[in-house]
Amino acid sequence: DYQNYQAPEGALQGKVILVTGAGDGIGREAALTYARLGATVILLGRTTKKLEAVYDEIIEAGYPEPAIIPLDMKGATESHYRDMAATIEDQFGKLDGLLHNASILGVLSPFTHIDLPTWNDVLHVNVTAQFMMTKALIPVMLKAPSPRIIFTSSGVGRTGRAHWGPYAVSKFATEGMAQIIADEYENTSLRVNVINPGATRTAMRARAYPAEDSGKLKTAAEIMPVYIFLMSDAAAGITGESLDAQTR
Numbered sequence: 148d149y150q151n152y153q154a155p156e157g158a159l160q161g162k163v164i165l166v167t168g169a170g171d172g173i174g175r176e177a178a179l180t181y182a183r184l185g186a187t188v189i190l191l192g193r194t195t196k197k198l199e200a201v202y203d204e205i206i207e208a209g210y211p212e213p214a215i216i217p218l219d220m221k222g223a224t225e226s227h228y229r230d231m232a233a234t235i236e237d238q239f240g241k242l243d244g245l246l247h248n249a250s251i252l253g254v255l256s257p258f259t260h261i262d263l264p265t266w267n268d269v270l271h272v273n274v275t276a277q278f279m280m281t282k283a284l285i286p287v288m289l290k291a292p293s294p295r296i297i298f299t300s301s302g303v304g305r306t307g308r309a310h311w312g313p314y315a316v317s318k319f320a321t322e323g324m325a326q327i328i329a330d331e332y333e334n335t336s337l338r339v340n341v342i343n344p345g346a347t348r349t350a351m352r353a354r355a356y357p358a359e360d361s362g363k364l365k366t367a368a369e370i371m372p373v374y375i376f377l378m379s380d381a382a383a384g385i386t387g388e389s390l391d392a393q394t395r
């Protein structure tokens with residue numbers, strides 16, 4: 148019952164885990180949660196101030212000192228990701244976990260109204276940047292004893308829905324990318340899975356559903372059990388799966 152998974156204290160002790168979009172929303176909560184369980188987290192995001200605030204919170208709580216990587220996935224090229232992988236290898240010698248959480252919504256609109264720059268931006272940040280980052284990091288991850296990659300999907304990554312255009316297409320691609328990598332590394336200890344967070348109280352959700360009462364939504368903290376489970380040694384037998392963080 149991974150939606151109610153309770154990790155033992157120190158479950159992620161000694162692990163080095165990179166979280167993208169760690170400055171806000173679900174990524175921020177995941178970074179704090181992994182740090183609480185003993186991991187050294189690498190906070191990646193585009194707004195340095197937000198990353199620094201999460202860094203401070205982690206230090207104040209007495210968790211392992213995190214690292215910060217300010218990076219805009221919209222502009223970053225393969226060489227940025229290669230340099231990042233080299234820096235992580237130098238500093239830590241391995242990478243145990245990678246949570247692909249950052250993504251952008253783009254603009255919700257009828258299909259024929261989607262403009263190409265919006266389409267390209269959403270596909271670039273949500274798919275191409277994740278491809279480049281994963282490609283660069285897998286060699287460093289294979290130096291860890293039980294590496295884990297988690298991708299983030301959405302309900303519209305499994306069934307298309309009117310007006311969700313490039314965001315939904317990007318999430319279908321994310322599901323596919325995870326399955327491909329999982330299949331290629333099935334005979335290693337690398338495990339690759341997907342989480343669909345479900346409706347969660349964040350800035351992105353509020354942009355997509357401006358009229359709803361956000362007080363009725365689950366908080367990021369409430370959906371953490373599956374994020375912990377898939378990152379932990381408890382999930383050793385699971386790969387190529389797409390799990391829901393919330394019961395429907």
Ligand code: NDP
Pocket residue numbers: 167168169170171172173174191192193194197218219220221247248249250251272299300301302343344345346347348349350351352
């Ligand atoms: P938020 O928009 O609240 O947070 C997204 C984070 O990603 C932010 O920290 C943001 O940085 C970062 N980010 C965005 N673009 C870039 C970029 N170009 N480079 C680096 N970092 C970037 O979203 P949520 O927390 O709601 O969503 C997290 C994940 O969960 C996403 O993949 C989303 O698609 C998925 N999801 C969320 C749902 C929900 O209900 N909230 C439902 C289904 C899926 P900054 O703070 O600087 O903007």
